[in-house]
Amino acid sequence: MTLDLIIAALMTVVGLTTPILLAGLGELVTEKSGVLNLGVEGMMLMGAISGFAVTVFTFNPWLGVLGAAFGGAASSMLFAVLVLQLNSNQVATGLALTIFGTGLSSLIGLSFVGRIVPPFSSIFPAALSRHPVWQVIFGYSPIVYFALIMVPITAWFLHRTRAGLILRAVGENDHSAHSIGYSVVGVRYAAIAFGGAMAGIGGAYFSMVITPMWAEKMTAGRGWIALALVVFAGWRTGRLLAGAYFFGILMALELYAKAAGFSFMPSQFWAAMPYLMTVAALTIISARGTQGANAPACLGKPFLPST
Amino acid sequence: MANVSRRALMKGVGAAATLSMIAQMAKAEGKVKVGFIFLGPIGDYGWTWAHNKGREAIDAALGDKVETVYVENVAEDASAVPVIRDLANQGCKLIFTCSYGYMDQTIQVASEFPDVKFEHCTGFKRADNVATYNSKFHEGRAVLGTIAGKMSKSGVLGYLGSYKVPEVVLGVNAFCLAAQQQNPDAKVKLVMIDSWFDPPKEAAATDTLINLGCDIVTTHTDSPAALQILEQKGLYGFGQGADMSSFAPNAHLTAIEDIWGPYYVQRAQAIVDGTWKSEDTWDGMKEGTVIISPYNKAVPADVAALADGVQAGWKDGSYDVFKGPIYDQDGNLKVKEGETMSLADLAVIDWFVKGVESAA
Numbered sequence: 058m059t060l061d062l063i064i065a066a067l068m069t070v071v072g073l074t075t076p077i078l079l080a081g082l083g084e085l086v087t088e089k090s091g092v093l094n095l096g097v098e099g100m101m102l103m104g105a106i107s108g109f110a111v112t113v114f115t116f117n118p119w120l121g122v123l124g125a126a127f128g129g130a131a132s133s134m135l136f137a138v139l140v141l142q143l144n145s146n147q148v149a150t151g152l153a154l155t156i157f158g159t160g161l162s163s164l165i166g167l168s169f170v171g172r173i174v175p176p177f178s179s180i181f182p183a184a185l186s187r188h189p190v191w192q193v194i195f196g197y198s199p200i201v202y203f204a205l206i207m208v209p210i211t212a213w214f215l216h217r218t219r220a221g222l223i224l225r226a227v228g229e230n231d232h233s234a235h236s237i238g239y240s241v242v243g244v245r246y247a248a249i250a251f252g253g254a255m256a257g258i259g260g261a262y263f264s265m266v267i268t269p270m271w272a273e274k275m276t277a278g279r280g281w282i283a284l285a286l287v288v289f290a291g292w293r294t295g296r297l298l299a300g301a302y303f304f305g306i307l308m309a310l311e312l313y314a315k316a317a318g319f320s321f322m323p324s325q326f327w328a329a330m331p332y333l334m335t336v337a338a339l340t341i342i343s344a345r346g347t348q349g350a351n352a353p354a355c356l357g358k359p360f361l362p363s364t
Numbered sequence: 365m366a367n368v369s370r371r372a373l374m375k376g377v378g379a380a381a382t383l384s385m386i387a388q389m390a391k392a393e394g395k396v397k398v399g400f401i402f403l404g405p406i407g408d409y410g411w412t413w414a415h416n417k418g419r420e421a422i423d424a425a426l427g428d429k430v431e432t433v434y435v436e437n438v439a440e441d442a443s444a445v446p447v448i449r450d451l452a453n454q455g456c457k458l459i460f461t462c463s464y465g466y467m468d469q470t471i472q473v474a475s476e477f478p479d480v481k482f483e484h485c486t487g488f489k490r491a492d493n494v495a496t497y498n499s500k501f502h503e504g505r506a507v508l509g510t511i512a513g514k515m516s517k518s519g520v521l522g523y524l525g526s527y528k529v530p531e532v533v534l535g536v537n538a539f540c541l542a543a544q545q546q547n548p549d550a551k552v553k554l555v556m557i558d559s560w561f562d563p564p565k566e567a568a569a570t571d572t573l574i575n576l577g578c579d580i581v582t583t584h585t586d587s588p589a590a591l592q593i594l595e596q597k598g599l600y601g602f603g604q605g606a607d608m609s610s611f612a613p614n615a616h617l618t619a620i621e622d623i624w625g626p627y628y629v630q631r632a633q634a635i636v637d638g639t640w641k642s643e644d645t646w647d648g649m650k651e652g653t654v655i656i657s658p659y660n661k662a663v664p665a666d667v668a669a670l671a672d673g674v675q676a677g678w679k680d681g682s683y684d685v686f687k688g689p690i691y692d693q694d695g696n697l698k699v700k701e702g703e704t705m706s707l708a709d710l711a712v713i714d715w716f717v718k719g720v721e722s723a724a
Contacts (some may be wrong), residue, residue: 163407316573
């Protein structure tokens with residue numbers, strides 16, 4: 058293994074990890090507020106097409122990312138209205154959002170098929186971003202750094218701020234939070250919107266960075282991996298970062314093993330790895346007897362105030 | 365017709381009456397319904413896009429006699445059965461199932477609808493009402509291999525595959541053998557991604573192949589993702605199924621284009637005429653089912669001439685990439701000197717030639 062190869066492999070891992078890290082962070086905050094949104098895949102696709110479309114029209118990838126965040130958040134609001142206002146079942150509504158987002162993004166995308174935008178690549182000078190060694194730090198799209206910065210910011214918000222405390226309170230015991238005067242529904246709207254925006258940016262990473270084009274269903278199931286990631290991480294931000302890179306390394310290892318001609322594991326097994334690992338993590342957590350440690354107590358339950 | 369039947373439904377006519385009414389009207393109008401089962405979205409700009417072009421060719425040529433319907437994004441598992449059955453129930457007289465993975469499902473539904481004709485793409489199971497058709501993509505892949513073998517500096521070529529099915533194995537072997545005719549030391553690194561359409565994984569796999577020394581990567585998956593990665597890295601590749609040069613103006617050396625239109629029109633006409641028979645059709649460059657897109661300006665004149673020579677050879681029968689001696693990956697002699705593999709052998713091939721580095 059040469060240094061070149063290690064650096065190139067690391068960069069592949071970063072590319073595979075960033076979208077699931079973004080979507081996972083958003084979903085983590087949503088779930089911390091007590092809402093289970095299974096529509097990540099649909100929101101990612103909505104973000105992918107929104108970001109792409111805005112970039113096509115404005116030639117500005119920064120606006121494109123904003124558009125992606127908006128597209129993801131807007132589609133999540135549909136889910137929020139159904140779940141928070143009409144108290145529909147969160148699991149079923151989330152699945153519906155995935156199907157809806159897949160279909161609507163395909164419909165919007167019809168007029169964008171076959172077009173390309175310049176890739177939203179590094180903003181650092183070429184001397185750094187193309188340097189054989191330093192590219193491992195400077196050679197990425199701004200979205201990668203955004204994702205990494207959002208990890209400590211999210212952790213700080215959840216555990217060091219008053220707003221974060223309220224959000225967690227709403228997720229742990231919605232009736233208590235309600236009885237001392239916090240708006241459970243308002244907090245959850247905000248958390249769902251944040252989850253949607255982050256999923257949207259994660260989706261834009263596909264349509265604007267990796268392959269700057271639009272193709273139907275181009276996220277190809279990464280939303281589900283992001284959902285598994287949140288559980289795998291036990292609803293902790295630090296572990297989410299580690300887990301995202303662990304999943305990313307697994308995905309890259311599969312490709313390297315195949316390209317190098319190793320066949321010690323059937324490839325279906327590789328594809329199932331993130332989910333198997335999640336099952337394993339859940340088993341370990343529950344075997345320790347700490348009751349899923351960090352799973353929000355109100356996760357997936359509708360809020361029906363008695364007063 | 366659709367409007368009338370809907371109105372009839374709204375009036376509350378019983379389902380049976382409505383159905384017979386639709387049937388009568390279909391007869392009266394004389395339009396034959398032809399259905400298509402598509403693997404990916406028609407906007408994939410590759411495999412399914414090309415099949416949909418073929419469907420549109422039917423509309424253009426026989427629009428007054430034939431009506432086409434299609435279903436996109438049909439998975440290659442048991443869930444395809446009800447989708448195919450549904451098309452038959454809708455009154456389709458001819459149904460094309462456009463991917464290898466629908467083979468058993470097509471046979472199963474065909475046994476339930478003896479009056480409906482089915483055509484399965486790239487498979488090998490037939491019945492009285494099931495025909496198979498395929499295209500000699502490997503002829504095109506030999507052209508790509510010729511270009512790649514000549515243009516690669518490292519002599520290490522990448523091949524992004526989907527599944528280990530005969531069509532893909534043939535493509536890998538044809539590409540590798542043709543490259544070795546230009547550069548006897550050429551190697552092909554093969555990665556199967558277990559999907560026909562997964563842009564992020566296609567992109568990551570292309571990255572990986574490049575990192576392991578490949579300077580030309582060809583794809584047997586359906587999106588232009590690999591080409592875009594190659595474009596970003598200043599390397600070369602080929603389009604699959606359709607001309608993908610708009611996605612990668614510099615990296616796209618050429619592409620294999622699938623032209624299904626003439627075949628689809630001919631088979632739909634056979635249904636109209638009542639002359640349809642269950643057959644196995646395997647056309648190629650000679651019949652115009654496989655064509656090569658215009659070469660990129662990056663292809664030097666001598667390489668283009670070589671590639672043209674291969675194309676001409678396929679058309680007049682003077683060239684065959686599967687001419688012995690051919691060794692498999694373990695070095696066993698599979699085809700003797702002076703022999704050429706028969707079409708029957710090619711159709712069920714499951715081994716890779718020497719020089720292919722793969723995990724399976």
